[in-house]
Amino acid sequence: MKVLVATDKPFAKIAVDGIRKEIEAAGYELALLEKYGEKAKLLEAVKDADAIIIRSDVIDAEVLDAAKELKIVVRAGAGYDNVDLEAATAHNVCVMNTPGQNSNAVAELAFGLMVMAVRNMYNGASGTELKGKKLGIHAYGNVGRNVARIAKGFGMDIYAYDAYCPKEVIEADGVKAVASTEELYATCNIVSLHIPATPETKNSINYDLVDKMPKNGLLVNTARKEVINEADLLRLMNDRPDLEYVTDIMPVHHAEFADHFPGRYFSTPKKMGAQTAEANINAGIAAARQIVGFLKDGCEKFRVNK
The missing domain is CATH 3.40.50.720 (NAD(P)-binding Rossmann-like Domain)
Structure with missing residues (x-):
């Protein structure tokens, strides 16, 4: 199983280290796509991903079409309006957020x-x-x-x-x-x-x-x-x-x-409510744990699509 962290605005290194620890301890592979800029790079990276962790990155029908193996997307944060929930449901992809972490x-x-x-x-x-x-x-x-x-x-x-x-x-x-x-x-x-x-x-x-x-x-x-x-x-x-x-x-x-x-x-010049070191770490690690729980045990506690 491959878990992709796709963050145009990357997590802090300590958060990535925490995510890696959770994913690799479960026996899964972790891949990073950071500061990718162009959507084409995201479309290429998702092709063999079983799970994706994102921040404000957009997951729409085009991304879901490219991600043939995808089973779950977790938005590290509370808001999830950057994910097309209807398209995810149509692709049989579970979408979660990480409420409370920020x-x-x-x-x-x-x-x-x-x-x-x-x-x-x-x-x-x-x-x-x-x-x-x-x-x-x-x-x-x-x-x-x-x-x-x-x-x-x-x-x-x-x-x-x-x-x-x-x-x-x-x-x-x-x-x-x-x-x-x-x-x-x-x-x-x-x-x-x-x-x-x-x-x-x-x-x-x-x-x-x-x-x-x-x-x-x-x-x-x-x-x-x-x-x-x-x-x-x-x-x-x-x-x-x-x-x-x-x-x-x-x-x-x-x-x-x-x-x-x-x-x-x-x-503020850009949205920064969740931009603290603590929130960054908490949300990223929570996302990793939710992916492991879903892939191993089918846990859908924080699912936001039907």
């Missing part, structure tokens, strides 16, 4: 963005504090729960909304569960987004929803670019000079945000 890294970055925003982007002017502010967590999954944990240390008043997480689970963590997104935004000074990009959530963070936020509201996005209705948010920030937006995913209209709202908008 969660603390993303949550810590969310707070880095929050602190920067309430301190006026560190421009020297007097800012405000997070203590006592009402924080809304939009989606209470692995990242959202880490955000709640950290927020307690800041002394924040914490609220959460998740359509799929029972109220009892949220409130067991000492977090106030609200009944709707509208209530979350209307209640909280700061809202931190942790929703996936799905047909239901794309463009769902729109004018009417964000406009419900109290004066001097702050929207923090470490989730996905696609969930933001950018045209609406541009219009709203123009209409409401008290609102701020900070994001870990550069918008399509980044230049417009930056030009029109200096001091009220910030984007």
Whole structure:
């Protein structure tokens, strides 16, 4: 059995060493394709792979057509919208992610963005504090729960909304569960987004929803670019000079945000929520273990396609 690590943006060496240890201990061969740049190189490398570990690399129908021996793809990370799930199912390929491995890294970055925003982007002017502010967590999954944990240390008043997480689970963590997104935004000074990009959530963070936020509201996005209705948010920030937006995913209209709202908008140059040494190692090794579990025992615990 051959396991291919196909990463245009490579894992750290320590992560690759950990992956190799897991794969070779199971009696499988490990192959590396790093910084490949051209899709043609990926298409050639997948031809004899039984399993693939990826990061943000795209696995589409063309790749799956080329990978005649492929049985499983594991995305080292939580998001998996870079994999064509329908095509994978049609090719009888299992797709998994590694939920929770990057969660603390993303949550810590969310707070880095929050602190920067309430301190006026560190421009020297007097800012405000997070203590006592009402924080809304939009989606209470692995990242959202880490955000709640950290927020307690800041002394924040914490609220959460998740359509799929029972109220009892949220409130067991000492977090106030609200009944709707509208209530979350209307209640909280700061809202931190942790929703996936799905047909239901794309463009769902729109004018009417964000406009419900109290004066001097702050929207923090470490989730996905696609969930933001950018045209609406541009219009709203123009209409409401008290609102701020900070994001870990550069918008399509980044230049417009930056030009029109200096001091009220910030984007990282590239998505970096999961870019820590710890998260890099954790996600890579988890991916390797999941592949071994699948190939040896048929374990599909983290399968995301049907």
